[in-house]
Amino acid sequence: MKKIAILGAGPAGIEAAAVLAANNCPVTLFEKEAQPLCNITDKAFLFPNFADAAEVAAAMRAKLDNPIITLRCNTEVAQLTPSYITGFQAENLTGTPVWKVNDELYDIVLLATGYTPFDARRKEELGYGIYPGVHTSLEMEKMIREGKIVNSLGESPKRIVFLQCVGSRDEKSGNHYCSKLCCVTAVKQAIEAKKQLPNCEVFVYYMDLRMWGQGFEEMYRTAQQEYGVNFIRGRISEAGGTFDGRVQIKAEDTLLGRPLKMTSDLLVLMVGMEASKGTRELATQCRICGEYGFAQTKDPHLHDCQSEAHGLFVAGACKRPMTLTDSINDGRSAAYEILTVGSINSTYEQ
Amino acid sequence: MFSLFVIPFCLGVLALLAISVIKYYNWIKGFDRMQQTLVRKNILSWKFLPAIWEMFRECLLHWRITKHNVVLGYMHRSLAFGWFLLIVVGAVQAVLAYPNGHPLYVGIFFNFFEPHHPVAPNAALPFMANLMDALLLYVFTGLTLAMVKMFWSKLLGMKRTTRHNMTDRVAKFALWCIFPLRLLAEGATSALYHNGGFLVVAVGNVMNGLGLAGTVFEYHLWVLYSLALGIFFSLMPFTRYMHIFTEVLLIYFRKMGLRDNDKKSGYTMFELSACSRCGICIDGCPINRELGVTDIQGVYLLQAIRNKDLRNRAESIANMCMVCGRCSAECPVGIDLEPIRRQVRAERVKAIDNPDGLQYLKSLHHFNAVGRVAYFAGCMSHLTPGIPEAMEQIFRAAGQSYWYMDEEGTVCCGRPLQQQGLVREAQALRDRNKSMIKKSKATMLMTSCPICYQSFSKDYKLDIPVMHHSQYIDMLLKTGKIKVEHSDMRVTYHDPCELGRGCGVYDEPRRVVAAAATLIPTHEEREKSLCCGYNLGNISIDGSQQQLIRDAALRNLMEPNPDMIATACPMCKKAMTRGNNAQVNDIAEIIAKQLIEN
Incomplete structure (x- = not known):
């Protein structure tokens, strides 16, 4: 039986571990944080069906209740070295390539180290970290979850502005790609805000709204028709503080072709997804680091869970921005590939 | 004292003089009003003295190049200063030998005319002959380095050297021939008459040993030497070697306070001509270092303008530049390239597409000024709000009341437009800000952006001091205010x-x-x-x-x-x-x- 390590106990890693365990393969799951699923437990509701994030997380965590799954939290993998680089072939008793995960040897490694949110401070003109009224979408999610959406003075806001594409599709921050889930997240958060604060005005500034998933377009329509969320096509060029702790934004309405100024209690920056530090570093160590620090797969169509390195598989948002649904599916696919291509129960053949 | 072979040399010198005088006359006539006034005001001032010192230091000793790289400096110095001394010592030699007068070319071809001298030579002449040979040897060391530089420029501290055009190359070849031909000609004379210093006599002895001595052989070598000189001199006004004379004048004009302005002027022509195309500007340029673009640096811009290659090259060269000033900082001639690029850009841009583009300036006219310090954060600082926020804290800590201009309808300082050659539009923006500053009665202007700072301190001509916040904070720290x-x-x-x-x-x-x-x-x-x-x-x-x-x-x-x-x-x-x-x-x-x- 081959030894399998899964790096990252996010949705992809957990789903892969669950599928492998169901096929009687013992796995070790490494997680640098104290708890698994950190990127879900900080959410309130999940699009498109407004499912309670905590319930989804609990259901996922339940999949780990299997004696052949070893979960090691607070364990950051700093070193992931393929045998053909370090040349410790002699230590390898089974005759197949091995991977050194920290100080242990594994036959198969699944990289599921995920993403990290874009650091909004890198777009200083939007005032994050400078003006108290500017928040990231993650902080907004927290306020929604706690049912306490307040402005910088602790009062109920009269106006909330969402800005799309912060750190995605942005040449200046060096990220040309689309983070894929911010569009629908803003629509979701706008609806949540309206549900909690029906008298609050909500504006969403966008470049274009990419409502690609099932139910997304309907959510977008509902937001406009039922909740009266205003969508303005245009980007915000700069934000400034006002004496009463609110945020003044300068933007352009590109449909009207006019510059505009607007004062808002809250400015919510829809931050994009970047390769996490772990993804960046481990992918570089294994020489599968692709564009923007994401892990490169063997083939985007046919071998999207395999890498060029033998015995190294990749799943989830460490490859590219992915939604929760996509990540779970991808973890499942990776488990399938490990079971078949990884020839888990047979001896290794070239 | 005449021989037919001096004719090419004399013609070359005459051509050089005539063309140079015509060119310089035209360029001086082309000075704009400001430059003319400065020349009239300063032509007889004490500035003459530091100018002469700088001419000596830069045109002959090439001090700035030496600071850049010692070997490169030596190469330039040995060619410039060495040749200069050869001419001066040659002239002194001729005066000593012919106290009763002689044609000017005798100093150049001294060894040819000297053996026929009937009177016993001056006692100092043997020493002079040896001195001349030592100088020639000095020039030869520079020449050798110049040849080495062609193939191995890194030895002289240059990763890249300039690609020259055909005329420049022919002139360079003529220049390189001058000194060996001189030695050979003098050697041939020495083989017959046993005159000259240690080097020439040695060459003469070798020629004798090879059986080459003879008046016809000697005469032909002198013809070749004269031809090389003549060709070089007559080509000089059309090549980079014109910098030899122009740099002297440029230094003088610069000391008088002349600078390049918005439009191409006679002074620009002097700057163009003073560029020696040494290529030192190439290595430091970030466009070369990081993007591998090697044909847009200052040397090529000046070359393209000088060759009137405006439509094809100068325009794209002028645009492809960070205007970071690294080239000007390294230029051994001290040419200020930024205004020259701007002039070319200004020729290209007509005006902002939208004629009403600046109309909004008229609608901005209300503001309330408070405080003695006017703070102009600038457009870029609005995109980095952390900076004005920090300044606010510092003002507060220093107890300084200030007027945050930007909150009341300031416009861009104008420099970005100025850099693109949109001179008129930049002026409109400057006028707007200037009138605001004047009305505010502020006693000091402070800015957080170096672009604005450069614009306010150089282009606005304000009658109050302008400071960048680095200077202001430095002052606060020094005086203990914070x-x-x-x-x-x-x-x-x-x-x-x-x-x-x-x-x-x-x-x-x-x-x-x-x-x-x-x-x-x-x-x-x-x-x-x-x-x-x-x-x-x-x-x-x-x-x-x-x-x-x-x-x-x-x-x-x-x-x-x-x-x-x-x-x-x-x-x-x-x-x-x-x-x-x-x-x-x-x-x-x-x-x-x-x-x-x-």
């Missing part, structure tokens, strides 16, 4: 082009950083600092190219592994923050964080 706690953070400082090379402000921001943290020097700083890549001066390059230039600057700053990078420009800060996750802060932010409340 106090900061020194942290043990290790910080490298990035010199913004506009503040450093642009305005010469290097020390104040460093003192400010050093007051709050430990300042670590970097490899390329001050005059040699690297452009952050996002300078508004270049709108031809794309984002990825900007990133390459920025990454090079970041590599230099991150090399000592600092805890933080400090800079004093919102543009540089933005550029670098985009580049990595290293902490980049403006000096104002560092100070604001370390303030000790009184």
